[in-house]
Amino acid sequence: METLMAFVVGALFAASIYMMLRRSLVKLVIGLILLSNSANLLIFTVSGLERGLPPLIAPGETLPAGGWADPLPQALILTAIVIGFGVLAFAVVLIHRAYQVVKEDDLDKMRSTDT
Template identity: 85%
Template sequence: MEPVMAIVVGALFATSIYMMLRRSIVKLVIGLILLSNAANLLIFTVGGMKRGLPPLIDEGMKMPTGGWADPLPQALILTAIVISFGVLAFAVVLIHRAYEVVQEDDLDKMRSTDT
């Protein structure tokens, strides 16, 4: 499953960079969303994909017996999801306000507008 996830992560990174290089500010934000999702999937894949195994240690044990899932990547991804949602909400409001003021979606035209 890891090779498939590596291909998916690579495709998401490539797509996000392509979208961020476009001149539309909406496509820039879509690229940022894809970039954060690709980074989350990368952390998840590097942490190891164990199907059906809990990130728990039995009571009274110092080390887990058998297989177990690492809880650290899951906690990092959860934190990254919350932060990226806040950044996305801020970016959407910022784009909306910029479009109201400039009446343009193209970044090159926004820069050359004298308002």
């Protein structure tokens, strides 16, 4: 399964970089969303994929029954998802604001600080 996921992650990265290289502000935002998703999925994949072994402990036990998927990358990704959303919200509002001020969507025309 990791082999298939490797190609999925690769495709996501390629799509995100392609979008970020566009000159439109809106496409930049879409690229950002894809990029944070692909990074999360990358970490998730390289930590090893397990089917049906969530890191949960049944009542009265001290360890998950029958093995477990690695919980540490999951914790890291969870943090990353939430922070990614925070950054996204900020970026979206910032871009919206920038568009209102400069009336321009083309990044190549937003090169200097005094427009």
